[in-house]
Amino acid sequence: MSDFLTTLLSSVIFLPALGALLLCIVPIRSDRFIKQFSLAVTAVVFAITLWMAWPASSANEPGRFALGMANMQSMVLHEWIPSWNIYYFLGIDGISFPLALLTSFLSVLAMGASWPIAKHVKGYCVLFLLLETGMLGVFMSLDFFLFYVFWEVMLLPMYFLIGIWGGPRREYAAIKFFLFTLVGSVLLLVAMLMLYFNSDLRLLGPQQLADCRVVETKDAPEVQNILKDAKPVHTFNILALAEMGQAERSPFAQALWLGKSVSWWAFLFMFIGFVIKLPAVPVHTWLPEAHVEAPTPISMILAGVLLKMGGYGVLRFCYPICPDAAYELAWLVCGIGTLSMVYGAFAALAQKDFKRLVAYSSVSHMGYVLLGIGAWSAYAGNNYNADYWMWGMNGAMFQMIAHGLSSAGMFFLVGVIYDRVHHRNLDQFGGLFAKMPLYSGISVGIFFAALGLPGLCGFIGEVFVVLGCWSYSTALAVLAASVVVLTAGYILWTIQRVYLGAEYKGPHGDAITPITFRETAIAVPLLALAVVFGVYPKAMFDYMSPSIDKTVNALADWTRGHEKQKSPGDIIIGGVTPRIIIQEEEEEKLNPMMNDE
Amino acid sequence: MNDEFARSEYCPLTTDHCPLISVNLSDLLQDVLSSTTGPLMGSFRPEVVISITILVILLQRTFLPAWKLGAFYLMLLGLGTAFYFVVPWHGTMEGMKSPPPFTGMLVADSFSVGLRTLLYLFTLLLIPFTQISGVPKREDAAEFYVLVLGALLGMSLMVAANHLIVVLVGMEMASLPCYVLAGWQRNRRFGSEAALKYAVFGAGAAGVMLFGMSLLAGALGSAHLPTMASKLIALFELFPQERSAVVATSGLLMLGGLMLFVGIGFKLAAFPFHFWAPDAFEGASAEVGAFISVASKIAALGLLVRLALAFSAVPDPGALEKLAPAREYLVILISTLAAITCTFGNLAAYGQTNMKRLLAYSTIAHAGYMMMAVAAAVAVAGNADRSGAEEAIASLVVYAGIYLFMNLAAFAGVAFLRNVLGSEDLHEYAGLVRRSPGFTVCMALVMFSLLGLPPLAGFTAKFAVFKALYETGKSPIHALLAIGVLNTVLSLFYYLRVVKVMVIDPEPADRTAPEIPLRSAAGGYFFLLASFMLLLFFFSGGVANWARRAVESLLM
Structure with missing residues (x-):
C-alpha cells in the first residue's frame, strides 16, 4: 500500500518534470506536437488528482481522498538525507488537497491557453511543466526542507517564463519578481533553521510521534530511542513542529534575539516570506509588474496558484507552528489583510x-x-x-x-x-x-x-x-x-x-x-x-x-x-494582583541601587 | 588521547620539551628514519607518487619528445594512482597517528585525507579539461602539468601542516608554480601583467607572513603548533599574577597572528588582500583560473582551519577553557574578514563585464562564505562537546567539495566559449541559447548553483554552512548568518545577469561562431560537470556523510 501511495503521489508531482525531460531529450521539431504532448501530460496529472478526489466507493480505498477525515492522509515517508534528518515526506489533507486539485486543473487550462505562444515553444513547454512540478510539490510536501526545495524550484521557470515570453518590460518585471521572492525565501530559510534547531522530538508522546509519522507505530522500538536520547532530536517534520509549537511547554518559547522568542521571530520571517507571495501591501509591488508583463497563461498560473501558496503557507506553517506569536501579532495579520483589501481596491479603481x-x-x-x-x-x-x-x-x-x-x-x-x-x-x-x-x-x-x-x-x-x-x-x-x-x-x-x-x-x-x-x-x-x-x-x-x-x-x-x-493570578486572587506586581517592580528598582552601594 | 599527548610533546626544535635529545645519535637517527619512511610508504604515498610523476614527465620530455600526448597520459596515470592511494576506500579516514609523521612536522588525520582527496579529485577533473580546451598547447603540456603537480604537492603540505616551517614551505611550493601558470599565455600582455601582479603581491604577503611567524615562534619559543598551543596556555595561566608581561606578549602574538593571516588571506583572496585576484584571473587563462580559484583556495582554507583550531581547540578539556581569549580574538578576526570579504566580493561583481573578472569576485565571495564556517568552528571549539565544531568544519568540507565542481564548471564554460567566440566579455554571450541551447542550459545550472538555489548543489553547500552558523547559538555568529543570507540575495543580480544575457538578450546578427553541441568533447565534459550540480544535490546525504567522516579525527 505504501508503495502504491508513493507511486501515486510521486507521479502527481513528478510526471510533469518527466514530461519536460522527455521533451528535452527527444528531438521533435513540430511545435504543435510539443504543445499537444504537454497538454496531455497536464491532463494526465489532472486525471490522477481527480481520481484521488472522487468519493471512494468503499470505506478504505488507498489513494482516494477520505471525506470527513481531518488528519493528514495518504502519507508517504522515505529517507532522503538521513544525516540532516531530511525526509521525502508527502501527504494531503483538506487544506492542501483542494489547492493541489486547483493547481492541476488550472495547469490544463493554462496549457490550453498557451496555444498562441509561437516563440521557442519547446523551451516554454519544458519550463511550464517544471513549474507545475514545483507547484504540486509545494502543496504536498510535509517536510519543511522538501517544501522549501519545491518553493524555490518554482522560481526559475517563472523567471524565464516572464522574462522571455513576456511583454515589453518583461526583464524588469521578471527580475523584480525574482528578487522579491528570493528575499522571502531566504527569510523562510532562516526560519526553517530556527525551528529545526529548537525542535525536540523528545517532548512528544509515543502517540503523537506515530501521528506525525516520525515513527511507524507508537510501539516501534525507535520511539524509545528518541525519547531516551541524551541530546535533543531535531526534525523538519511539519506535523511534529506543529505539535511542538502547540505544546504547553513549547521549545520555541525560549528567548532568541532582542527579548523575543524563537516562535516570534520564526513567525515574523515566515509571515514576511509568505506575504510577499500572497501578496499583501506593502510588499505587493512585484505583482502588477509581473502580471502585466507575463503572457496570458502564466498570468493565470500566477494569479490562480502562486498567490495561493502565500495563503497556504500562512495556514500550514505560521499558525500551527507558532501560535503564540500569531496570537500576539494577530493585529498585524488582520491589519495587513484589511490594508491590502482597501488599497488594492482603490488602486484597481x-x-x-x-x-x-x-x-x-x-x-x-x-x-x-x-x-x-x-x-x-x-x-x-x-x-x-x-x-x-x-x-x-x-x-x-x-x-x-x-x-x-x-x-x-x-x-x-x-x-x-x-x-x-x-x-x-x-x-x-x-x-x-x-x-x-x-x-x-x-x-x-x-x-x-x-x-x-x-x-x-x-x-x-x-x-x-x-x-x-x-x-x-x-x-x-x-x-x-x-x-x-x-x-x-x-x-x-x-x-x-x-x-x-x-x-x-x-x-x-x-x-x-x-x-x-x-x-x-x-x-x-x-x-x-x-x-x-x-x-x-x-x-x-x-x-x-x-x-x-x-x-x-x-x-x-x-x-x-x-x-x-x-495569568493564573487573575483567576485566583482577582483584584489583588496588580498591587503585588507594583511592589515587585519597586523592589527591582531598588535592588540595583543597593548593589551599587 | 595518549598518541595526541605524545605528538604534542614530540617536538624536534625545542629542547626543553623534547625527551629525545638525551638519547644517543643512532637512536635519534633510527627514530627520524622510522617516522619518515613509515608515512612515505603509508599516508603520504600519494605525494611520493606525485613526485615520481613529475620526474617521469620531465624525463619523457627529454628522451621521448616525439610522443606528443605523453605528458597527458603520464599525468593521468600518476594522478590516478595518487588519487587511488589518497582516497580511503575502506570507509574510514583514520590516518596515521603514531608515530607522528615526519617527526611531528605533518599530521595525517582524517581532515588532511579528506581535503587531499578533494584536491586530487579536482586536478584529475582539470586535466581532461585542459586537454579539451587546448591550453596548454601540446608541445608545452609537460611544463604545464609539472607546474600543476608541483603546486599540488605544496597544497598537500598546507593541509597537513603541523609546524610553521611546513606552513611556509607549503605555501611557497603552492604559490610559485601558480605565478608561472598565471603568465602562461606569454604572448598576451595581460598574461604577463597577471603573473607579475600575482608574484609581487605573493612575495609581499609571504614576507609579512614570515615576519608574523617569527613573532609567534619567538614569543612562544616553538614553531610546532601543538607545542605553541601549550605554551600559549602556560602564558595565559600566568595572567593575574604577571599582568603586564602577559599583556605585552599577547599584543605581540596578536600582531603575529594578524601577519600570519595576511599570507593566508592572500591565498584565499580575502578582503583586503584580494587586489591581485581580478587582474590575475583576467590575465590568466580560464584553465589556470580554475586551478588557482579552487585548488589553492581549498588548500588555504585547510591551512586556516589547522592554524585556527591549533590555538582554539586542544585535546585536553582542562586546558580548553584557558584558550578563551585566543578564541575570542580568532573569532573576531575571521568573522569580520569573512563578512567583509563576502559582501565586498558580491558588490564588486556587479559592475563586471568580463566573465573572468566576474568569476574572480564571485570566488572572493565564496571564500567569505567558507571562512564563516571556520569562524563558527572556532566560536564553539571551547565547548566540551566537540560535535558543534566538527559540524562546522564538516559544513566547510561540504562547501569546498561542491565549490570544486561549481567553480571548475564555471571556468570550463568560460574557456569553451572563449574557444568559439574568441572573447570573454559578457556581452559577447548574448543570445547563445539560440545556437547552443544545451550548453546554455548547463551554464545556467552552474550559475544558479553558484547563487545557491535548490535543487542545485550550491544550495546544499550554503545550507550546510548556514545550518552550522545557526547551530553555534552565539549571537556574533548569528550576525554572520544574517550577512550570509543577505549576500545570497545580493549575489542574485550578477549571476542572473549572465543567464539573462545568454538566454533573453537577442543574438547579434553578425555572429559567425559555431555552436557547441553537447555531443562534442567540450559539450560532453561541460554537461557532465553541470549534471553534478543536480546529482550532488539529490545525494546531499552522501556528501554530508563523507564530510563528517573527513572531520572525525580532526579534533581528537
Missing part, C-alpha cells in the same frame, strides 16, 4: 490598463484570505468559542479556491481580447457585446464571480470572512464589508467601459472575431465551477472543513491553555 486592474483586484481579494485567517476570535471573552474563527478560516480557504477560479478566468479573458486588438487600454474598449456576444457573456459571469455576487463563488468566501471577523473586531468587519462596494465599483465600471457601449472605437477593430472553440473550452469550465461553488459550496467545504476545523479547534484549545498559563 485608478487603473487604465485592463490587466493591471485585474492584478490589483487580486491584491484586494487576497486580503480577505489574510483577514479570515488572522481574525483570532477565540478569546477569553467568548469562552474560547472557535466557531467564528472556523467561519473565517473556512472562508479564507474558500476564497483562495474561488479567487483561483475567478482571477485565472479574468486574466484569460483579458488575454483573449488582447490577442485580437493588441492593447489593454480600458478607455479604448467598448461595445464588445455586439461583436463577441458569447465572450462578453462569459466575461460578465466571471467578473461577477470576482465581485462577490451571491450565487457565484466569490460571495461565499467574502461573506464567511466578514462574519468570522465580526466577533474579533467589528470595525474591521465593517471595513471589509464596505470594500465590497469598491469592488463592485471597479468591476461594474470595467464591464461598462469594456463590454457595453455603442461600438468599439479603439485600434484593430477589424480583428475582433468571435471567441473560438478552444477559448470557449477554457473559459466555460471556469465559469461553470464558479456557479457550482456559488450555489453549492458544500461540494468544497466537504473536502476542506474537517481539516480546517481541526486546526482551528486545536488553536482555540491552545489559546485557552495559553491564557490560563499566562
